Amino acid sequence: MSPKITTELLKQLRQVMKNPRYVQEPVQAYIVPSGDAHQSEYIAPCDCRRAFISGFDGSAGTAIVTEQHAAMWTDGRYFLQAAHQMDSNWTLMKMGLKDTPTQEDWLVSVLPEGSKVGVDPFIIPADQWKRMSKALRSAGHDLVPVKENLIDTIWTGCPQRPCKPLITLDLSYTGVSWRDKVVALRSKMAERKVMWFVVTALDEVAWLFNLRGSDVEYNPVFFAYAVIGMNTIRLFIDGDRLMDPAVREHLQLDSTLEPEFKIQVMPYGSILSELQAVGAGLSPKEKVWLSDKASYALTEAVPKAYRYLTPYTPICIAKAVKNTAETEGMRRAHIKDAVALCELFNWLEKEVPKGTVTEIVAADKAEEFRSQQKDFVELSFATISSTGPNGAIIHYKPVPETNRTLSVNEIYLLDSGAQYKDGTTDVTRTMHFGTPSAYEKECFTYVLKGHIAVSAAIFPNGTKGHLLDSFARSALWDCGLDYLHGTGHGVGSFLNVHEGPCGISYKTFADEPLEAGMIVSDEPGYYEDGSFGIRIENVVLVIPAETKYNFKNRGSLTFEPLTLVPIQTKMIDVNLLTEKECNWVNEYHQKCREVVGAELERQGRHEALGWLLRETEPLARVQ
């Protein structure tokens, strides 16, 4: 992977930063955040502005360009990747390390007195704007909105914003109709005494209307906003996709409806002016509810006195707690996904020793097997297929320049998942196709102990995920090992593979209490730079637990693994497991056998079934 040469681009950007055609006054710094106008994590090619200007295309990162400097903030998952992809014009700011300055502190340290710092007001979330604006102001600088995106002005050949057809989901998938979702939302609005709710996150729009799209790769969403009033529904969406009779029928666009359920369809680009019109027409006490992560531009459209901002929207919270139709769908999707992976691992076991399987070949093969399963739509993220040292690049994606051949001498890490119409999967397995070293097994076993510690944890109702994060690390910590990423993220139901508001991380933001029905990943790891990477990831469902004393009737929770793919026993040093941990592995494998075995049988995949049976032989612990 050779870095992108950015000297010329940075020169052009620095020119437009002073060009009165684009900026009222010259800006001494320009911030290029990761997201799009919906603060999406995964973005369409036309929104990959930070990758365009810097070369670094990981999923998280913020670039800041000043007249003299160019700096990139990213987190531990991407330290290696960013260092590889960026040229020497860029300084890498490793977030989470003690000596790394915040963006604000860094700006204050490098800017000349009384500087202006520009940013696209549609891209920066309101809460970030507020924090940064305040810090800059207190140091004598100004954060200013630059209406025209400056990257777009220098981006020749910038791709078009996608506008793909929509998929409608019926009750058997969603469990609740969009009308009932609107009713529930309005009741939350009434509780908080707000009159309007602005839906800005793409997955929230998709969830609310029981629609899916494919405007953003891996995420079944479509570019749209919605504004829900107590008596009106406005959907801001472009293209002729609402001409599709199935969509019109689904949204009842041509039916005679009670006015409060009649959807007014408006152009995507008219959201700002419509919201300004709503804002201008408000009477006292008519509040507008927005996420505090909505863009600065939309937030500013509502006069300050009328804004009601919360970190999590009622849709975000409702969406996270899956209903029975959704959990049943997720179960089905995970069984199909396990079938595909049993096929893949069986195939790899035969093919790897021949020396012809590269990371890309393996990733493609995984997609091929998945695509054979019913209701498969697409992958849920770029497959991380990594062997040997590539495994230590936490969010690695194989490309021809880095593509390595799998061998019997190296650890192979596969982190992959798919979108099925009934659910979203995300699973990581770490395998060795030869004989792992004692050290590799030791590290793998600590990671497994951490995985089990979270998966088998019992905790009282109302516990936040961050309180479980250390359980995943304890065995590693005892030996002086750790990993620089959180332990788990929320997972959508045929929606984004990363979703809020819950998760399991040492970071305490984005962390609403866990509730039965929420779905998160459990994915501790260990990474040895230049050598190997280990991660064991299941998607798990929060379920009620049974305990001896039941927390004085407060109730308790635990996790049920939805992912049912064998964990390679060859990599386990059984002597490092407690009896309880050993039993957990055996019971888990027994369930894989029963549930996935039956499906392999049903699909007539006998060779993969043979592999599953071999891989799920019970562990025997030496007493």
Place this chain on the structure above:
Amino acid sequence: MSPKITTELLKQLRQVMKNPRYVQEPVQAYIVPSGDAHQSEYIAPCDCRRAFISGFDGSAGTAIVTEQHAAMWTDGRYFLQAAHQMDSNWTLMKMGLKDTPTQEDWLVSVLPEGSKVGVDPFIIPADQWKRMSKALRSAGHDLVPVKENLIDTIWTGCPQRPCKPLITLDLSYTGVSWRDKVVALRSKMAERKVMWFVVTALDEVAWLFNLRGSDVEYNPVFFAYAVIGMNTIRLFIDGDRLMDPAVREHLQLDSTLEPEFKIQVMPYGSILSELQAVGAGLSPKEKVWLSDKASYALTEAVPKAYRYLTPYTPICIAKAVKNTAETEGMRRAHIKDAVALCELFNWLEKEVPKGTVTEIVAADKAEEFRSQQKDFVELSFATISSTGPNGAIIHYKPVPETNRTLSVNEIYLLDSGAQYKDGTTDVTRTMHFGTPSAYEKECFTYVLKGHIAVSAAIFPNGTKGHLLDSFARSALWDCGLDYLHGTGHGVGSFLNVHEGPCGISYKTFADEPLEAGMIVSDEPGYYEDGSFGIRIENVVLVIPAETKYNFKNRGSLTFEPLTLVPIQTKMIDVNLLTEKECNWVNEYHQKCREVVGAELERQGRHEALGWLLRETEPLARVQ
């Protein structure tokens, strides 16, 4: 314990809330926070305004009185106590429970439109003012400062503000002179480019000048403020206590000094006008550093553009990391404290069966044994001496009305500590002087497992204490048990028994990363309302750990118990312990024997030594 009758007092308060002599405009609600003008947790009698108006005298709580309602917010430690101490005029708001409204939400729900909410601006911290003011404003109300404290206006017989003599501490106790502390502080100020630092917390003033006082019971502090400039030192303090030659010598008040170390002594009450004068004389870029928990009154004295507010002051952080002189002092103090407790428990073992020992007698006896130790100053908090159901009142203090007799049929919980000139102690032991039930032993053993899990935890440098909190709960959680308080707090060195900025709690505020030299408590518990309370508390020192792989040279930390008092083995169900936990107990007891045994021997306390030896017999685990 019968509740305080507050009907008449509330009537008087509601009258002054409308009396133009005290308020510019009538206030529809009046907030009575817990603290004093220094945001102290423990306060002098003259500052116990919330206890005066409500009857509830726990260490944490906020009262709000409106024309119709009176409500009290407090946390899990005090639910039972507050319910007992308050009459039916009051509504108890149980903080931390899901359905309890915040103070702001509650005010908004009960206040008539356009209300004014009053508060003493010297008592409310600036950060709380800001949050509350914003929430009220967005609902159409106003938070207003009421200069005269309204409780004081109705408090006939309000005690005088104390003004007791000072104690000077030399280098053998503090390790660093006050001059060197000022030098270090100024270097932190220079780093942040601030010209002034305002010391508002009482323990920070005491620590900075290596002085102690006794204005507040249990906390060796004195009423004072300080304002440190780059070239000036102003100490705001009342009384003739600076006439003491030892204090004058210590502060070098009569010496010819470089001007930047010359202390200007000013009246305590002049802080506001002096700070306003400093504020008025600032030139651009001359910032004033204050804690964001400093009072609203002092914060407002500095024009907004010149304020530099941080959650933790450099003194708070420096004070938390103990130097060698301080840790050695803490070790000595804990050995003396253990001697006193061995004497006490030996005495209790003999006396309790006679049926003559009440909770108060036991607490007094503990104080008597402690006071026999060298450099004993006073207790470090009100002794929690509680038997049977009283043990479930987490911060119980025995009073004649509740005083219960210890017996061989009930669990006895003693949470106590002392101030010695060389250190502060805080230890909880839970004992049974007869035969504990299987259930009592089971609960005790889970608490012990939690205590050990924290005490023996190994974690990387830079870890925040909240990430260790769940380790203390895991064994309890597995059986559906929990406790409604944090696991640990910072402990001062001959200073406040509770201090920031570190701790171990599921709450994530006040939580700077743990560093070697910090001292915290480790005190999980379990409480069965109406039946018993269990808590096992040691004070522990953060020390470097040795691990196999040392976190890629990031370094690792663990804890060393400073408290060396036997943990009653009779209460342990050995079969519930792992081998590692069993070894921890045995090694801990071996250390108690060696270290405390030697001191008991030296002091000729042979009977107590015999008790120590009996109580520290190794546990034998059935395999």
